[in-house]
Amino acid sequence: MNNNTGHFFYIQNETQFNEIALATFRHQAANCKVYAEYIFHLKVDLDAITHYSQIPFLPISFFKSHSVINGTKPVEITFSSSGTTGQITSKHLVQDLSIYEESYNKAFELFYGPAENCCLLALLPSYLERDGSSLIYMVDDLLKQSKHPLSGYFLHNHQELYHTLLQLQLAKQKTILIGVTYALLDFIEQYQLNFPELIVMETGGMKGKRKEMVRAELHQLLSAAFGVAHIHSEYGMTELLSQGYSKGEGIFECPPWMKILLRDTSDPLSILDEKYTTGGINVIDLANINSCSFIATQDLGKLHGQGKFEIMGRFDNADIRGCNLLVQ
Known part of the structure; x- marks a missing residue:
């Protein structure tokens, strides 16, 4: 897989998104050590995954405790999250700033x-x-x-x-x-x-x-x-290289190479399909090709259909984050 093609920026439909997400998943499952170990411990059958909703999402806390990096290319810049004194901050090791x-x-x-x-x-x-x-x-x-x-x-x-x-x-x-x-x-x-x-x-x-x-x-x-x-x-957040935007009412939309899914708050490996149900936010950010594109955040949200979503708050005891911490 050529990391520098940027072909994910030109996604036009669900079929393309699914194909590129699956290719990215298989690439990262083979080359991102932290993600590979996480998948191994979940006993995931890689060949059984045929849709992006089946892909395991790495808990965002791994960006605090591990170097989440894909391959061995040198790091161009390290982005870090804000935090109060004594907090462990997230670090995103970026190999390709472009x-x-x-x-x-x-x-x-x-x-x-x-x-x-x-x-x-x-x-x-x-x-x-x-x-x-x-x-x-x-x-x-x-x-x-x-x-x-x-x-x-x-x-x-x-x-x-x-x-x-x-x-x-x-x-x-x-x-x-x-x-x-x-x-x-x-x-x-x-x-x-x-x-x-x-x-x-x-x-x-x-x-x-x-x-x-x-x-x-x-x-x-x-x-x-x-x-x-x-x-x-x-x-947006330190661990992502893409952002969603809201033009009002707290309803966000993503660019075509980014997608939001909801996980069950009591069963983190289960994805919710229902609109307007509150769940944990999982993010697919295909721009994260050199770290991990599949991240389980500590944000809570709702889906509104047509790729739109709303942030409802955060899980209890989650660290205060810099970007868009707004409690409903």
């Missing part, structure tokens, strides 16, 4: 159009204040692609952000403000706008700065303060 770059660029363009056509403002203080954030890597690149002179980061300088937003509103400029949840709340305690064309995208997470909030309440506060109809969200 795959990550192609993944986030194609997904962003699919949902929002080319980055060069918009002004991008980033309010991500906690991410900027540490090393190893995959989100900052993505935003750095998107900022470089944006042709607008006002695009940039705003660490704690809320007044400058407010005046920048006013300028952009007057200019009727397509603008995306991406921010960590607590920083957006800090901003709206000081400033209010009526900028209905603005796209406000929250990445989730209070980072221990504020009490967690129900998503509907959070989005209502942000919508009123920015004068927008809906709040957008990003669903």
Whole structure:
């Protein structure tokens, strides 16, 4: 299997997805040591797996305790999760950064159009204040692609952000403000706008700065303060090289090379078919070709049909995560 073809980025239907997912599974079952051992202990018959829903999903905690890597190519960069003092953080060993770059660029363009056509403002203080954030890597690149002179980061300088937003509103400029949840709340305690064309995208997470909030309440506060109809969200994590996006109501969609399945909370090896039933979120991310593409997260969610899903919260005692921790 040629890891560098990127053919998974051009999936157009379920049949193609299934074929590539099965090929990826067999490749990783043979070349990713941690995943191979996990499959061995489950006593999985590889030949009996004919559909992606039958593929075993590696618990996401293995990214904290093991090097989840496929093959022996050198590591280009290590992404790490955020965590409070004393927490063990996840590490994603990335052998080919170009795959990550192609993944986030194609997904962003699919949902929002080319980055060069918009002004991008980033309010991500906690991410900027540490090393190893995959989100900052993505935003750095998107900022470089944006042709607008006002695009940039705003660490704690809320007044400058407010005046920048006013300028952009007057200019009727397509603008995306991406921010960590607590920083957006800090901003709206000081400033209010009526900028209905603005796209406000929250990445989730209070980072221990504020009490967690129900998503509907959070989005209502942000919508009123920015004068927008809906709040957008990003669903991503250190262990993935792809993201899902929500354009409102907390309903996410994935790019064609990423898929969400639900597992039974009392039987983690069983996949649920029913819509609107709460289950544990399993992610297939075919961009994870060099680590593991089949991950059982600690998020809880619901499926809404047509590839759409909703995050309901997290399993009890699960570590607080940076991206889109919103309790329903």
